[in-house]
Amino acid sequence: MRNVQPAAPAKREGRLAALDGLRLVAALLVVSYHYVGTARSDLWERPNNEIFTHLYGVAVYGSFGVQLFFIVSGFVICMSSWGRRLSDFLISRIVRLYPMYWVAVALTFTVVYLNRPTADDVHVIFRVHSLSDLLLNFTMAQEAFGVPHIDWVYWTLWAELKFYLLFAIVVAFGVTYRRVLTFCALWMAAAVLFGSLNIPIVNAVVQPAYAPYFVAGILLYCVHRFGSTWLLWGMIAGCLLVAQHQLLVDVRWNSAYVGHSLKWVYAEFLVLAFFGCVAAVALGWTSWARWRWLTVAGALTYPLYLLHQDIGVIFIRSMQGEIAPWPLLAITVGGMLLLAYLSHRLVEVPFAPLMKKALRRSFDAVGRADGPRGPRADPPVVDRSAGQRADVPDPDVVDLLGRAEQRV
Structure with a gap:
């Protein structure tokens, strides 16, 4: 393994299409879990394992696609923040997350409200108990207040948001090789030291269950940027060892939830595959994958993840008995992909640039008021x-x- 030069000049990375493909794989794993892998006895005419015999055995492990999301997120966030100001980092995250999320919250709430369960139809949980709950969901911070998510899949967004806030500390000081490694070491040390203490406020910040995946993604980007070293691969191996232990808890919880005994070894193999796939990207082994459809797949992933669960479940339930299960599953997945594409084209493409421009002006106004030697004067008064x-x-x-x- 060759030595690295931590002081290497910043460079702007091109888009890694293979990461977009991995995002779509992660999203489809989660979709398969919600449509086939759960124990919802009312979703299909018969139990899932009777209708989708072989697919069910794979879909019950689909919830672990979230772990792949977190690894890719660590990689991408580190890559996109290198050489950028804190304001650039914050703007990029806000623009990436919120426009599509706001639309998803409004659309999911409307569909669920219009199809809310009756006494003999409990296929969808209507979680919103007040207007305040609905409005707070637009912040993405509802979990911090103990307010239910409009759609339960949104819990991962809160985990992502906390990761962004932590990494913003590094961005504020300037992203360098040394600072990134220090951040990774400190976060993993905190995850190990405090993980077993079960202190709610500490666990909420440190996220011991998910820290190994975010940190591994960051470290794999360092491999991609600076090359392989024993230090980097040793830290990545440490993340994997901590993650595999957490899988024991995840497997037990998911087994109880889906009503099917999951095997830890299968979950471990899946997570190893996730680490291996992102490592292949980091080492440049997937540089040949430059198909345009991979970029399109990456663009579909976020809206697909936000919209698929409750809306898809309602559609499946409404068509039960009208269409055979296998064709209905294919139609639902295809329909969700189409809805994701339309959402991307009609929401993200037109509104993200406008929002970015407005936020850029706002941050620039702050920058003009706060000169290089500190605050000098407020912006002009209206x-x-x-x-x-x-x-x-x-x-x-x-x-x-x-x-x-x-x-x-």
Whole structure:
């Protein structure tokens, strides 16, 4: 393994199409879990394992696709934040997450509300108990207040959001090789030390169950950027060892939830495959995968994940008895992919640039007020009575006048 140069100049990475493909694989694993792998006796005409005999045996492990999402997220966030300002990082995350999420919350709530369960039809859980619950869901922070998610799959977004806030600390100081490795070491140390103490507020921040995946993704990007070293691979191996132990808890929980005894060894093999696939991307072994459809697949992943569960379950339940299970499953997955594509084209493509531009102006206004030597003056004040900006001197002029007065 060759040595690295931690002070290597920042470079802007091209899009890694293989990561987009992995995102879609993760999303489809989760979709298969919700449509086939769970123990919802009311979703299909007969128990899932009777209708989808062989697919069921794979789909029950589909919930572990979330772990692949987290590894890829660590890789991508580290890659996209290198050489960027904190404001750039925050804008990119807000623009990436919120426009599609707001639409998904509104659409899912509407569909579930119009199809809310009756006494003899409990195929969908109507989780919203008040207007306040609904409005708080638009922040993505509802779990922090103990408020139910509109759609239960949104719990992973809260985990992602907390990861972004933690990594923003590194971005604020400037992303360097040394700082990234220090961040990874400290986060994993905290996950190991506090994971067994069961202190709610600490666990909420440290996320011991998911830290190994985020950190592994970050470290694999360092392999991609700087090359292989014993230190990097040793830290990645440590993440994998911690993750495999957490799988014991995940397997037990999922076994109880789906009503089927899952095998830890199968889950472990799946997670090993996830680590291996992202490692292959990091080492450049997938550089040949440059098909355009992979980029499209990556664009579909987020809206597909946000929209598929409750809306898809409602559709399957409404068509029960009208269409045979296998064709109905294919139609539902295809329909969700089409809905994801339309959502991407009609929501993310037109509105994300507008939101990015508006946020950029807002952050730039703060930057003009806070010069290189610290705060100098507030932005211009808006004269509400006249509907125009008040005649406030430019901060640079104020600064020059102040220095002139001192000389006098």
